[in-house]
Amino acid sequence: MALLLALALPPARAAAAGPGLGLDHAAFDSLLTRFVRDADVDYAAWKADAAALAALDGYLARLAEADTSGRPRAEQLALWINGYNAITVRRVLTAYPVSSITRIRPTLGVFPGNGVWKEKHRVARAQVSLDDIEHGTLRRHFAEPRIHFAINCASKGCPPLAPRAYTAALLEAQLDGAARRFVDDDRWNSIAPGKPWRLSKIFDWYAADFTAAAGSVPAYVMRYAAPARMGSVDPARVRWTTGGYDWSLNQAPSAPGGNRP
DSSP: OHHHHHHHSOTTSOOOOOTTOOOOOHHHHHHHHHHEETTEEOHHHHHHOHHHHHHHHHHHHHHHTOOOTTOOHHHHHHHHHHHHHHHHHHHHHHHOSOSBGGGSOOOTTSOGGGGGGGOOEEETTEEEOHHIIIIIIIIIIIOOGGGGGTSOOSBTTSOOOOSSOOOTTTHHHHHHHHHHHHHTOTTTOBOOTTSOEEEOTHHHHTHHHHHHHHSSHHHHHHHHSOHHHHOSOOGGGOOEEEOOOOOBBOBOOOOTTOOOO
16 A cells, blocks of 8 residues: 555655665666676676675665655656566576576465565565566556566566666666667567568567557557668558567576586
């Protein structure tokens, strides 16, 4: 209830800064720049670095006590996106080495079939799961389809984890960049003039979000795809399908002698 009330407050009336707000993402940003390479994460190096683990835990502790009351929309979005990603990374690091996030045994009290997405974590003074953050907060309260390219499920099939933390000041550019990077990369989406598109399962699972924003999935994709990849296309005439989803861990290649899942 406290979380819903916080989100309902007018975004233009920002609360005064104070202890425990946890809205400064510099610590997480520094960690991402060190351990994220292209679309992958160097979990082996991160887990081997005690100071880096402590820095991530400290960041999560500050997010746990963050006060989102009256915060601008961009600040809240950045907090929840970073919170989702930081929790996911920490959960993988705890279980590492592991071949897939789907193989991590959930904590007691969570039905095994629901995996780590149903485990509860403290964020912004509320007990929430990763599913709560994605579906109950981001999708429900912000109606921002670009979040699907920003939150990361630690898998090869997922849109890549950004090498920088999201911030209110840069949020629009960062979300646009995440959308373009994902849409325009053949690792996830095959788009060519005159041919059926083969899109990520993301566009199937969340088709309602993209359709609500642009009228159809192809119309939404066209907002971010490079014109050269599409040619002259009428979105109403585009045929598109999706393939499987690669749940293998988004693990960066290990250095010689490093740990591997």
